[in-house]
Amino acid sequence: MTATPALTFRLVSKVYDSSSRESRFALREVSFDIPPGLKVAIVGRSGSGKSTLLHLAAGIDVPTQGEVSIRGRNLAALSDRARTLVRRQEIGLVFQFFYLLPHLSVRENVCLPGFIAGAGVSEFEERASELLEEVGLLDRAEDNIQELSGGEMQRVAICRSLLRKPRLLLADEPTGNLDDANSGLVMNLMLKLASKEGHTLVYVTHSAELASLADEVWRLQSGVLNPS
Amino acid sequence: MIRYFLAAWIAHLRKAPSLFLLSVLGVALGVASVVAIQIINRNAIGAFSAGIKAVSGEVDLTVLGQTTTFPEELYSQVLATEGVAAAWPLYQIDVALADRDAFFLQVFGVDLLAPVRLPWNSSPADLSQALFEPGWIAVTPSLAQEMGWSIGDPIDVTSGTRRVQLVIGALVDFKKVSPLASRKLAVMDIAQVQGLLGSSGRIHQIDVQIQEGTHTEELILRLQNRLGPSVQIVTPRQREEQAADLMGAFRLNLTALSWISLFVGLFLIYTSTQASLLRRRLEFGLLRSVGATRAQVFGLILGEVSLLGLLGVILGLPMGYWVAQSNVEMVSATLTNLYLLQEIDSLQLSPSLYALAAGIGLGGAMAGAFFPAIDISRKNSKDLLTAFTLHEKANSLALPVFGMGWLVLTLTALWFWFLGYSWKPAGFVLAVAVLVALPLLTPFLIQQICGRIKTRGFGLGYSLKSLAARLQTTSFAVSSLAIAVSMLLGITLMIGSFRKTVEVWVQTTVQADIYLTTPSWRAEPEATLDAELVSALAAHPGVVSVDRLRRLLVSIDNKRISLVGVDMDLSGGQSRFPLLKGDRMEVLGKVQQGGVLISEPLARKSRLDVGDLLQVYAGAGKLEFPIAGIYYDYTSELGSAAMDLAVMGEIFGPGPIHSLSLYLEEGRDPERVVDEIKARFPDTPLQIRSNQRLREEIFEIFDQTFAVVRILQMMSLLIAVCGIMLTLLVLARERISELALYQALGASRLQIFRLFVGKGLGMGLIALGLGSAGGTVLAAILIFVINRTYFGWTIQVYWPGWPVLQQLATILTAALLASLYPALRASKTPAVELSRDDLQ
């Protein structure tokens, strides 16, 4: 494979300073390459370090040791601002608790990354409509966020994460707050959209069924990564 | 519980010191502004009574002239009245120090042989020389030290154009008797005062001690019958009330302003309590679930808030004292200029002031915290433990609250229109209604303005929109700033209009080239010009005409006002009395036949009109003059009246002139003539000012009068700006996950910084809009209602464009500056915080 990996971890460890006790590893010497377009599901017990891994991948947090690279660029070597720009341009995030802003409408929530990037307004508004159309929420575009159900909210959050066509999509338990029916729907939508646009996708899930939809399933155990 | 209370308090203090400090500062500033004004007000009255107490000690009754002085024969009649145990006469006069500019001694002439022991007489000073040594005067040690005088030193003083040398005979510390007594108090033998400085055979007051067992009311009646209508008999309390009445309007206005600052401070406390409670809902939920009662939780919160209030008081008291101290000179000047009252020499904090400060500080803190505390303690522990916000109600309440605001405004307006207009304090009711309505209108307006913004970017529009998301928190900050802005703007519009009105008035009335009076002009009626001097000046080269003014103090409705006599015929002199009512030619004719002109404040306050009879008590008894016209006058709030000089001479007998204005021939330089006159009469104490200088002085006095008001404005603005900062800090803490989300979505720190500055700016802008509306209404109330009923002046409305713009810019800048620190804090929020909390 000659293409630069979408995401690379090299001997990445993360230790949170717990002020009193001896430090505990949330991640221990994790290494992997994810080639562009691959869909990876990460599973593991609660506290095994799944969220930590995603945060490091998104450049939201920095590793204690090791190197995280996005398309060959070492995040640790970048300034805070440059890291922010990489996140802005290359990464889409989906969270367990949706994190939609209650004071914005559905459309505005989807457009938020566009607002922040300051890109051409008409361009991303069109894109937002397309995405909402895809997830079947176009007719709710001007609605208030509070009026949506959980499943609908997560679909909106997925639209938001895809607005700027990120190369790398990271999702932390996107279905963790949804019932089974909605989980399947949301997960399938996400996979469909990611495939259609060729995004690399890394998602965390507790469900074996949903994990099986990915190209590869990796297991985290006490901070140590085992492909399964 | 107490131990838990302290531990929890300290822990939270550590976590959020800036929030805590801002709230304390808010309380402190509110307390300070109320305390400062109270200190000044109380000490102004204190200064008045202290002088009298220091010299006379405790008296039961005082006989005062209806005007100023009365014949000293009345003294023996008082002594001979049944029920009088003792009595002693007083002569009181302000004299100017010859070698100082506008430095007055309050000289009391007392009967040093009086059978009573005067309170200060017990001092070891040797008073035996007082009667025999010409010019013997006792002064206070502090003044002597300040001036470098010692016993035996000669000092030159002036009374009218008289210049007299006195000798320091003794140092007497009146402060020992009456702590508020001025250091400028001085005592002489009464006969010497009459002869050297005042007029022989006349006195200002007689102090009376009542025989035991005598009924006070009966004695007053007996004295009044015996002494006749030229005097009034008052108790010390009544005298104090009269003085308080005199400056009542002035004091009331300052007091009202200072309470507004406190009102603004309340919002701050509300916001901070609300925020701290929101942060700690889990803690309270836990407390409830382990068995703490509602009352205990409520008590815990109020306990913390009182601690905050207490610190505010501890900080606010010295702050208030400092503000009072640094402004007392200007207020004191206003009191002496406008009301001819004693100046305030020293300040004292009475125990009741401490109590007041504690009351408003603690009470204010409690009031601000009451509703949030009730809200929290009402929730059951399950609600507290699940994520929820107190804000959810605000959105649905915005509209009904808005309706309430309108209702308050409409009802008050209707009430005023149909019933209230004739009630004196009605203007304040209107002003309060505006200030209460503003915060009620705010949430809905924010909701409408900010909520409707369609954001298409992450700029100011986005900042504004996000303000609506935390309606309850932002409304409070915006309302408190809006209140401060309306107060600022209302008063600026009022003062600006007033100043412009006075400018126009000065331009028409101050027409002569040179104005001349005596340095001791304050002391009426003794501050007179020597007759020879007057004729010499009239013949001075270059002088074309002379306008002489004679001033008498007369009593109208038991109030002393100036009745001035001028040559009404003077060619070109009509402009001296710009008429509010009356036809110029007609008025002139009536005045020459014994009519009087009255000033606007007198007309308004005594409800007099052209054609009415002005009833005046003068030395001669009761007199009546037909009112020929009403003129604009801004020199005195108490009012004045004017008549023709010749008519005055016929009615009151010939008398000396108090001041002169000179008209020069064309082309003469007034400043040069001023110098010539000074050189020609080097030893005569004169206060000579050119037209230009007098105008300047008028505006110096004007600006001085409103200096305190400006301080109060600044203080409430400061409190409101603290509110903005506090609110943004609250948002920066409370919305950590929102900020983290922005970062996760790729917002840079600079963008988040700008987002917050935008919020500050947005709140500033909305508050400016609301405050401008409120301020305009407030200005109208001040100009047309409050000022008219309390001061009696007509103020023409002018829009002082530049100062208003400057102020608006200042306010926006302040809001912007206040948002910098919170913005910095917000921009430092780590993106990982996202995992902690939810957003809803």
Ligand SMILES: Nc1ncnc2c1ncn2[C@@H]1O[C@H](COP(=O)(O)OP(=O)(O)OP(=O)(O)O)[C@@H](O)[C@H]1O
């Ligand atoms: N900010 C933090 N400070 C200290 N320790 C942390 C922090 N975040 C996570 N940890 C610890 O790191 C370890 C891994 O946490 P992480 O959140 O990555 O687990 P997770 O696999 O996502 O679990 P879950 O399935 O419950 O979400 C845990 O032991 C957790 O306690």
Ligand SMILES: [Mg+2]
């Ligand atoms: Mg997790």
